Amino acid sequence: xxxxxxxxxxxxxxxxxxxxxxxxxxxxxxxxxxxxxxxxxxxxxxxxxxxxxxxxxxxxxxxxxxxxxxxxxxxxxxxxxxxxxxxxxxxxxxxxxxxxxxxxxxxxxxxxxxxxxxxxxxxxxxxxxxxxxxxxxxxxxxxxxxxxxxxxxxxxxxxxxxxxxxxxxxxxxxxxxxxxxxxxxxxxxxxxxxxxxxxxxxxxxxxxxxxxxxxxxxxxxxxxxxxxxxxxxxxxxxxxxxxxxxxxxxxxxxxxxxxxxxxxxxxxxxxxxxxxxxxxxxxxxxxxxxxxxxxxxxxxxxxxxxxxxxxxxxxxxxxxxxxxxxxxxxxxxxxxxxxxxxxxxxxxxxxxxxxxxxxxxxxxxxxxxxxxxxxxxxxxxxxxxxxxxxxxxxxxxxxxxxxxxxxxxxxxxxxxxxxxxxxxxxxxxxxxxxxxxxxxxxxxxxxxxxxx
Ligand SMILES: *Cc1c(COP(=O)(O)O)cnc(C)c1O
Numbered sequence: 001x002x003x004x005x006x007x008x009x010x011x012x013x014x015x016x017x018x019x020x021x022x023x024x025x026x027x028x029x030x031x032x033x034x035x036x037x038x039x040x041x042x043x044x045x046x047x048x049x050x051x052x053x054x055x056x057x058x059x060x061x062x063x064x065x066x067x068x069x070x071x072x073x074x075x076x077x078x079x080x081x082x083x084x085x086x087x088x089x090x091x092x093x094x095x096x097x098x099x100x101x102x103x104x105x106x107x108x109x110x111x112x113x114x115x116x117x118x119x120x121x122x123x124x125x126x127x128x129x130x131x132x133x134x135x136x137x138x139x140x141x142x143x144x145x146x147x148x149x150x151x152x153x154x155x156x157x158x159x160x161x162x163x164x165x166x167x168x169x170x171x172x173x174x175x176x177x178x179x180x181x182x183x184x185x186x187x188x189x190x191x192x193x194x195x196x197x198x199x200x201x202x203x204x205x206x207x208x209x210x211x212x213x214x215x216x217x218x219x220x221x222x223x224x225x226x227x228x229x230x231x232x233x234x235x236x237x238x239x240x241x242x243x244x245x246x247x248x249x250x251x252x253x254x255x256x257x258x259x260x261x262x263x264x265x266x267x268x269x270x271x272x273x274x275x276x277x278x279x280x281x282x283x284x285x286x287x288x289x290x291x292x293x294x295x296x297x298x299x300x301x302x303x304x305x306x307x308x309x310x311x312x313x314x315x316x317x318x319x320x321x322x323x324x325x326x327x328x329x330x331x332x333x334x335x336x337x338x339x340x341x342x343x344x345x346x347x348x349x350x351x352x353x354x355x356x357x358x359x360x361x362x363x364x365x366x367x368x369x370x371x372x373x374x375x376x377x378x379x380x381x382x383x384x385x386x387x388x389x390x391x392x393x394x395x396x397x398x399x400x401x402x403x404x405x406x407x408x409x410x411x412x413x414x415x416x417x418x419x420x421x422x423x424x425x426x427x428x429x430x431x432x433x434x435x436x437x438x439x440x441x442x443x444x445x446x447x448x449x450x451x452x
């Protein structure tokens with residue numbers, strides 16, 4: 001399979017190159033040149049073990065690894081998820097299901113992408129003989145999942161910047177208590193945007209990027225999208241045979257990566273009726289899908305912080321397909337968006353998306369409602385998925401994080417303490433952070449000194 005840029009200004013590349021580059025050189029995002037059809041037996045069979053499904057799926061896109069190698073990488077990525085199904089489908093009511101995506105090492109769905117990314121980086125380093133330094137900024141889940149994907153791997157050091165005091169204690173512990181000596185968590189005074197600005201400055205300086213052999217793990221890497229597509233098929237295969245028509249998938253959404261992966265697999269033949277974009281109070285995508293206008297506003301911190309976004313970076317991929325793979329049209333819309341700060345998208349209701357939004361009050365109310373109705377505890381992100389459900393449809397809500405990651409909000413909603421063994425164990429470990437001044441020069445020198 002070849003991958004092309006949504007902006008059309010780059011030659012098609014293979015799997016290795018699309019993975020290594022992340023962003024395409026013309027500033028666009030890589031997408032598969034063609035979307036293959038899912039093998040039809042998948043849609044009638046009972047669930048395969050997760051790794052077996054993942055080999056089959058990734059094999060359709062990756063011609064660069066031989067299959068033995070790919071099987072090994074996939075096994076190492078998903079072999080130690082705590083639930084044998086990896087992504088078990090839980091039935092709450094006759095036509096209501098939850099897809100639990102929090103059985104990976106850091107208890108959020110980000111592990112599905114970043115465990116694979118970690119093993120692919122390791123393989124790339126062995127193949128090319130070139131060590132790399134991964135640099136990123138995080139407001140929580142991405143940083144911890146990236147760190148766990150790469151901890152202890154040879155030839156890679158990981159530098160993750162985060163806003164000191166503005167992520168939860170447990171999220172900080174997931175990043176700082178790994179005990180691995182290739183991991184460098186760096187607390188920065190200021191906000192997430194301040195941390196992100198430093199990363200952008202260093203990544204944007206091509207001389208520095210090359211000299212320090214910097215790589216990113218952000219949500220635009222096509223491999224993360226492919227990895228996330230797999231669990232939609234896995235969910236479908238776990239549905240009872242008589243519930244497989246007209247399924248709705250409800251997806252708590254921020255950067256549009258997770259839901260885009262589902263929509264992509266629908267284009268490959270997975271029968272889905274609606275994709276419901278569930279946003280929090282930062283509802284740029286809710287406004288887009290109800291008005292056709294894409295217009296960022298200021299971000300207001302919410303109870304579902306991993307969905308607190310201004311611009312949904314994966315949206316460009318959807319726009320490209322909405323434009324029927326017309327890269328020129330996508331390029332000019334993105335240029336207009338960047339110069340004017342918003343765009344109006346013509347014929348926007350042509351697709352099978354609907355949208356909801358939840359205030360912080362709604363989040364607390366939904367946690368309470370789900371607990372009372374089904375005796376099931378959802379985390380604040382997943383709670384957004386229970387807003388305005390259509391009771392007449394077979395509905396699968398994606399549970400994107402384990403509730404024990406957000407004990408304060410759960411306590412506030414239902415007065416219960418939720419715990420999880422791996423998080424409890426973390427509380428006894430010592431945090432290890434690196435104090436570096438919060439400016440690009442200081443971070444550059446620190447990476448140089450501690451480079452892989
Ligand atoms: C990242 C994240 C989201 C948002 O996912 P996107 O792919 O950015 O839309 C939702 N919930 C949790 C728990 C997350 O970590």
